[in-house]
Amino acid sequence: MSGEGERTQSQTVKALLSLRELILSGALGAGERISELAMVDRLGVSRTPLRTALVKLEQEGLIEEIPSGGYAARAFEERDIFDSIEIRGTLEGLAARLAAERGASPMRLAGVKDCVSAIDEIIGRGAMSAEDFADYVPLNARFHAMLLDLAQSEPLRREVERATSLPFASPSGFVLAQASLPESQRILVIAQEHHRAVIDAIQNREGTRAESIMREHARLAHRNLQLALRSASLALVPGAALIRRAGG
Amino acid sequence: MSGEGERTQSQTVKALLSLRELILSGALGAGERISELAMVDRLGVSRTPLRTALVKLEQEGLIEEIPSGGYAARAFEERDIFDSIEIRGTLEGLAARLAAERGASPMRLAGVKDCVSAIDEIIGRGAMSAEDFADYVPLNARFHAMLLDLAQSEPLRREVERATSLPFASPSGFVLAQASLPESQRILVIAQEHHRAVIDAIQNREGTRAESIMREHARLAHRNLQLALRSASLALVPGAALIRRAGG
């Protein structure tokens, strides 16, 4: 974990990270072609690694091929986001079911429980500040990653990682938007109940229950999506610039 | 094959298709590095489109990055294939549920029914020949594609297409292996019952039922996987060379 570890990153990775950030920030108009030469100037890499990054981002779903050549940033309807969340919930449900059916070692389960306890501590602080939310997000991500590990399925891991690469489909996508909402505390309490319940289900080998819980858990994000879309906090969710509002 | 009919396809597509075929045929040993220069000679394209194809195949899951650079063909355990089939079933189940909940237009439903009828005709021929199976495979693929369309969800379409890009996870992956098995006729009859039942469920807006049916439908592939792995017909399934048998 040395600090200079980032210095030796390849040009391709550099291009990928910068480009993704650029796209998510909305700096590139959705639908219009991303000029490679312009990006070369902007990112300081040559066209070769840049094009590699473009191919990867296309597979990721963030950009799409233009029939006449090149790529353009995609725009997402509310429904696309809804469906992406539903897909994530379904796959996480599958992960939970497999974990329950195949059995999770006590050691791994203990690790997940520790994670939940750490979240408990944050929620227990009462009225949560912005920093509290900043503490929450990585822990929440960690919980979801550990749950995925419990299924011990490499194909599923790949699929979930891909499904959550769209930022608004990820478990933490709308958490930050939540922070500014009055309902936030209540939603987190419910989410935490889900976390605890799914562990219980897995421990008891209750596959169907575990699956249902994770599905319902993802549906909290649906609600957050609705709330965020109808409030000013939308700007807090990464990639918000790519969301095409129904009104126009 | 050496005809000029395909002249308009790009070098990248050419490289992608040829490489995929090479990998699936097992011509490239799993785990060992795919030499770009060797592929350049073999496929007749330059390194640039070849590398683009490699990146795409890596996202597809057919090859993996080697830490020291380059890519290698992946090997798949029986469990990986099992899980991939389970993932497909889960996602197709989601598609069926969404189609049921959101409603499918009578016109689209009629198209799916036509497809089922066409399959009926094939199965009705009695003892099926190899050509009968050759007729069956594209129709079966068409059914699954149409079902996916019924959900009218672009994110889900992308995800399913990706999940089925692994040949042994695709709906038609083990059908050809099935052909040589005595149980084949019975399995097809059951599969067809599933096809009919899921349409009925969607038509009646029975989301949960539609979902369960598609999950169970994919589990037929599990059985086929077991049978194929324990018989000589394994060679018929595309990508069989990538399957690492438990024994060895």
Place this chain on the structure above:
DNA sequence: TATAACGATGTTGTATACAGAAAGCCGCAT
């Protein structure tokens, strides 16, 4: 004999040159 250092060779990652095609622009005719 085993091991470590070293050099030769081949490899990938990156930059760049080039050709063909798309897109925009200007002028012209209606």
Place this chain on the structure above:
DNA sequence: ATGCGGCTTTCTGTATACAACATCGTTATA
């Protein structure tokens, strides 16, 4: 004013050159 045609410019897709790096065989030494 508007649509069309041809031209120019710019772009992408592809090939290739080059440098840093990994790999492997060889040799010398303990």
